[in-house]
Each structure stands twice: as C-alpha cells, then as structure tokens.
Amino acid sequence: EPEVTQTPSHQVTQMGQEVILRCVPISNHLYFYWYRQILGQKVEFLVSFYNNEISEKSEIFDDQFSVERPDGSNFTLKIRSTKLEDSAMYFCASSEWLVYEQYFGPGTRLTVT
C-alpha cells in the first residue's frame, strides 16, 4: 500500500541553524500538508500546498518557514534559523484532493539545542 515517507526520523540541530525536513507524498496525491506537534500538546496545522504554491498557512508559519516541491516527488519544509521552541514532531501529509482523507507520514522529531 502506498505511504507517505519522511526523512530524517530524528534531527538534532543547534539554535540558529537551518534545517530541511523532507517528505515524499503518495504519488497521485495533489495536496500536501505540514503539521507539528510539540511534546505533550495537540497537533497544529502549519501549511497546505497545491499546484506548486501555498494554499493556506497558519500564524505559526512565519517568515522563518518555507516549503518547496523541488521535483516531482519530494516536498520539503525549511526552517531558516531554528529556535528552541521549534523543537517538535513534524508530520507531512498528503491527499488526493482537498476534502479527501489525509495520509500522514511517520514524522520527523526535531530537537533544537
């Protein structure tokens, strides 16, 4: 069964460094999403992406964040200058269409020291 994959599974970085989290969505899906979950808190929407541009973004998704689909398969989330409070689990998801079921990747645990 097709699945969403994410790399790396765990990333440790120092405050102020740039990180890129990678996702490979399911191949025929058109909508892509990033979510984050700070330890012990609920999952939060960051951004949705369709047709090579951002569809929506939350107030969390400030100028430090960017997303890209650099080729036909990868979908990336970049954090330019990481802060301690960026430490969280980041989930990528994809769906065939906007109101269809979303399929989640296994997550990348980001630790900023």
Place this chain on the structure above:
Amino acid sequence: KNEVEQSPQNLTAQEGEFITINCSYSVGISALHWLQQHPGGGIVSLFMLSSGKKKHGRLIATINIQEKHSSLHITASHPRDSAVYICAVRFLIGTASKLTFGTGTRLQVTL
C-alpha cells in the same frame, strides 16, 4: 472561535470492553477525521466523515451534524488498541484546507 473538544482525556478499559470516545466542535464543518496516534508518534487515519456512520472492523464512527458531535466506538477492545485517538475537523467558515485538532484521548486497554 473554532474549537474541537474531546472527552474523556484519558480512558482505561479492560480487554473486551466497549469503548466510546467523544468529539464536539463549535461551528459547522465540512468533514471530521478520526486519527490514531501510536506510542511511537506515528499518525494513522481511521475515518473521514461528513455525515452518518462508518464502520471498519471493530471500529465505528458516527457523526451528528445538527448536534456538532461525533463518537468513535471500539467494540471488543484489545491491548493493541492502546493509543491516542484524535478528532480533527475542517471548519466550513474560514480556511478550506486546514484541519483543527482536538487534544486527543489516551486509551489504555489492559488484559
């Protein structure tokens, strides 16, 4: 304010018990998702509902649009059902693609 609330926050059951987890939301929605988060952190989509009822194996999800309420039922619970169950909704008003999540219900099923 667009909010999603789940109850209970924590639930302990013995193997074989019938389990109900509730989700209520503040304003109209276009879809409601039930998700399962494993102890390792991974999230699996269980159901997406916009009306009525869906069943998959021992899991049943129902939604009452008028009452703004959904329930997830697990019949004949088993220790492998132990996980966090999360309700997430797509509100009608405001953003179209954004999911708003509840805080989750932590279920522990014991032998």
